[in-house]
Amino acid sequence: MAELIDGKSVAEGVVRRVKALTIELMEKGAQKPGLAVVIVGEDPASQVYVASKSRTAKECGFHSVQHTLPAEMSEQELLAIIGELNADPGINGILVQLPLPGHIDAGKVIQAIAPQKDVDGFHFINVGKLGTGELETAFVPCTPAGSMLLIERVRGKDLSGLNAVVVGRSNIVGKPMANLLLAANCTVTVAHSRTKDLAALARTADILVAAVGRPEMVRGDWVKPGATVIDVGINRIAAPEKGEGKTRLVGDVAYAEAAKTAGAITPVPGGVGPMTIAMLMANTLASAYLAAG
Ligand code: GUN
Numbered sequence: 519m520a521e522l523i524d525g526k527s528v529a530e531g532v533v534r535r536v537k538a539l540t541i542e543l544m545e546k547g548a549q550k551p552g553l554a555v556v557i558v559g560e561d562p563a564s565q566v567y568v569a570s571k572s573r574t575a576k577e578c579g580f581h582s583v584q585h586t587l588p589a590e591m592s593e594q595e596l597l598a599i600i601g602e603l604n605a606d607p608g609i610n611g612i613l614v615q616l617p618l619p620g621h622i623d624a625g626k627v628i629q630a631i632a633p634q635k636d637v638d639g640f641h642f643i644n645v646g647k648l649g650t651g652e653l654e655t656a657f658v659p660c661t662p663a664g665s666m667l668l669i670e671r672v673r674g675k676d677l678s679g680l681n682a683v684v685v686g687r688s689n690i691v692g693k694p695m696a697n698l699l700l701a702a703n704c705t706v707t708v709a710h711s712r713t714k715d716l717a718a719l720a721r722t723a724d725i726l727v728a729a730v731g732r733p734e735m736v737r738g739d740w741v742k743p744g745a746t747v748i749d750v751g752i753n754r755i756a757a758p759e760k761g762e763g764k765t766r767l768v769g770d771v772a773y774a775e776a777a778k779t780a781g782a783i784t785p786v787p788g789g790v791g792p793m794t795i796a797m798l799m800a801n802t803l804a805s806a807y808l809a810a811g
Pocket of ligand 1: 613614615616638660661690794
């Protein structure tokens with residue numbers, strides 16, 4: 519059976535380190551790191567994620583502000599709030615929770631965030647830095663950054679020459695994940711909905727990252743023996759075995775099957791999910807250190 523990669527425990531370690539470094543920063547006379555989380559509308563999953571981000575920020579000793587805004591607000595009003603946060607010296611990180619309501623251009627809003635406060639790593643400047651290997655000064659998107667940390671825990675820092683297959687090509691996970699693996703000298707293939715014979719391709723992977731948002735799509739016989747499997751999916755599905763109307767969370771990987779063949783695998787929940795929030799804290803702290811000079 520595969521080693522279970524305990525993302526919850528690794529994430530707790532990251533948060534502990536962020537807390538300690540926050541105290542060190544303040545002992546030097548700097549202000550608290552400030553994180554602003556902006557949510558527009560009432561998507562229930564987004565509300566849960568955002569509450570968790572704000573709570574962890576407080577736990578880290580940050581100045582944490584949350585803007586909960588109505589779904590009907592205009593793009594212009596949202597851009598004005600971003601402008602205020604950009605200008606606020608008490609704020610080091612700005613996160614606008616996605617998805618945004620359809621009448622708001624998410625691309626325009628993301629590009630309005632000051633790149634030095636873009637702790638999600640979605641601004642063109644940060645995307646470009648990651649793409650060109652300027653990792654020292656880039657904000658790297660939190661989910662791929664956290665996934666990378668878990669991969670290094672299992673395989674060590676030298677991933678040179680390993681075959682990595684990333685299933686999914688989103689701007690939030692798939693593409694930045696591929697860039698991080700490439701920067702680590704992996705041979706990287708990005709697969710997606712049009713990929714031919716995905717199962718055969720997946721079987722070539724020493725590192726298999728699933729980020730498609732399709733419950734249990736990656737089956738056990740897609741996994742190369744000994745592979746490291748990172749499951750980014752968080753899907754809520756019906757669980758009639760728990761009672762009528764009950765649900766449960768599953769990943770993009772059929773866990774029970776894949777765990778028989780993989781060398782190591784992340785569970786859902788408790789794998790990549792907690793790492794995303796921990797890396798957001800790490801990015802916000804890094805931004806505060808840069809601002810303090
Ligand atoms: N929605 C789903 N994942 C993310 C994320 O990492 N950042 C933001 N801002 N929104 C998301």
